[in-house]
Amino acid sequence: MRAAVIQSDCFLGDITRNLSTHLRLAKEAVKGGATLAVFPELSLSGYLLEDRVKDIALTARAAAALFDDAGLPDTVVGVGFPEKTRGAIYNSYALIRCGAKKAELLGVQRKINLPTYGMFDEARHFRAGSSLCAYELPGGATAAILICEDMWHPALSVSLAQLPDGMPHLLIVPAASPSRGYRGKRPANLEGWEHNAEYLARVYGASTLNAQRVGVEDSLIFAGGSVATDHDGVMKRADLFKEEILFVDIDIEALSRTRAKAPVVSAHDRELLRSLFA
DSSP, X not given: OXXXXXXXXXXXXXXXXXXXXXXXXXXXXXXXXXXXXXXXXXXXXXXXXXXXXXXXXXXXXXXXXTTTTOSOTTEEEEEEEEEEOSSOEEEEEEEEEEOSSOEEEEEEEEOSXXXXXXXXXXXXXXXXXXXOOOEEOTTSOEEEEOOGGXXXXXXXXXXXXXXXXXXXXXXXXXXXXXXXXXXXXXETHHHXXXXXXXXXXXXXXXXXXXXXXXXXXXXXXXEBOOEEEOTTOOEEEOOBSSOEEEEEEOOHHHHHHHHHXXXXXXXXXXXXXXXXXX
């Protein structure tokens, strides 16, 4: 399969304009042969929503309905949005299958680890998610979503590796990571994202698709630097400070063979983990 990691900017709080950007870039990705197009964290809304989040949050079904009649048949898009539920608002990410007319919601992941250090104050505006699972994509691939900070928590990747079918083929990592620290012309924090992506690919046998945000919101600068790994763990990098589509070809059968030969969580590991948390 061919996936497209879309490095995009957005207009803070303007879902209509951001949807237009999504449709334009997703159509470019489809022209390039992609059947899966993944966008950054909170790509439909922008990041620094603060108290405005209550006014623009929408349900997962409403987010999927935005892609009705999108002109993207047989394409799955991953989009970030503030999700409104009956009792709370979440920093969420939806996988949406676009059809000839109606769009289908394949699944929604809610961000589990909400950063509250330094420049971040997400827990003030969002409730933390409490579940993690794999979703089935057309063509037999499975995917899990680690939203930004969640990629940095090893317990989550270990939990995914313990699923009955093992680690999903794809780890989708949408992020809005502001630039911090510079080494030459490159933000230093991007090194961590690259190291994590390569580690997850090589150790867990999963293709990692890290879609980073570009643009400026108030004092925050989003540099981009998205990365993607294929079935061999070979990494591709997007440029900095510009919109870009990063294509990666993934051999799902090769990923399955790799995991079958060397499962990260063995039978002995499972027994140990059960004893630790009994």
